[in-house]
Amino acid sequence: ICKPAEMEKLMENDVFMAFSTYAAIVILKMMLMAPMTAYYRLTRGAFANDEDVSRKPAEERKKLLRAHPDVERVRRCHQNDLENIIPFVVIGLLYALSGPELSTALLHFRLFTGSRIFHTIAYVGALPQPSRGLSWMLGMLVTFSMAYRVCMYMYL
């Protein structure tokens, strides 16, 4: 956005830099759920497509096309990331452009990032509730708090 000279100014904007950093961290964390799903599919022997088991002995194939609780758990965690991290990135971008205080913005970004990392640990590790529920709720509240500021600039 803006031409190269102006883009360097963007990279001098601390709030936007902080947003970029934490957005990249949570998106990368979300992307790691895919290799984790692959790992569980391989170790648990639970696949979704015929072509994924075509090299296995014919008598094993049918058994390998199944859902395994560990795989489904990681997939639910991945889905929960999609449902929460993407709204954070969109609302967070608009929030960063609305010119908040750097310290307030950092508090939002760090709380969200921490809550989602803990949420993944609680989900994949099946920690007792309400650990997962509370970390999910903290992430939601941080996003709503940023949305509240964005809504002060409403143009309907």
Add this chain to the structure above:
Amino acid sequence: ICKPAEMEKLMENDVFMAFSTYAAIVILKMMLMAPMTAYYRLTRGAFANDEDVSRKPAEERKKLLRAHPDVERVRRCHQNDLENIIPFVVIGLLYALSGPELSTALLHFRLFTGSRIFHTIAYVGALPQPSRGLSWMLGMLVTFSMAYRVCMYMYL
């Protein structure tokens, strides 16, 4: 983007402000599907994880780990939001940056937002078809219309 002084100019750009407003509304609408899912899980007694039912009497637990049609309906609605609202936000951002007329842009943003709110009512309320189908199609057409303008600036 751009440094603080320039960011205030962003907030003086009507098309971008309008985009921010409607993007925030549809993203918040999408986020509300999560508490709605939680509400249906609790009232219908249909959970997905062992640790979510660990405080229930042992003989009830197994029965509560099930799929319930009302929960699955809300989840399908949430998934449809992910599949439609996120493309709107991405294409809409590029569209807003391409400098359209304010009135044309507002028409696009309002039609999309209205169509998705109605879509949720039609889906969760199980209204007779083609109400849900038409509202889904309207949202798709609005996004394609914005994409058409974005594609006029193609750099392949």
Add this chain to the structure above:
Amino acid sequence: ICKPAEMEKLMENDVFMAFSTYAAIVILKMMLMAPMTAYYRLTRGAFANDEDVSRKPAEERKKLLRAHPDVERVRRCHQNDLENIIPFVVIGLLYALSGPELSTALLHFRLFTGSRIFHTIAYVGALPQPSRGLSWMLGMLVTFSMAYRVCMYMYL
């Protein structure tokens, strides 16, 4: 972003223009999975909601509310797009704003777009592995490569 005069400068920034182009292409490709799902639902007779089959003869309705392997395959492909294309758009936007060389940026964007188009062909066409696996991995590697550059500008 920035006011109209400055937005035209954005449209003169080649890297951002290239990002817009390829982001629009992969998002539109992802959106096409929805009509494809609808097509398979109609031709295979496999629906998810009561109201979608309410005009069919009463004795057929129950049979039509089912999962069909071809529909599920397209839906898994759509889900894989959500899990990979959205991270590309977010990381790609931050990458484009970090001022990379145009030729390097184009290489990233084109490789990703090509890998995802091939991934869809491999998935929907059930091509023998590892065609789908390799195209998925190429897309992931391109996104990680862009994220690596974004992370050089970290502000924690």
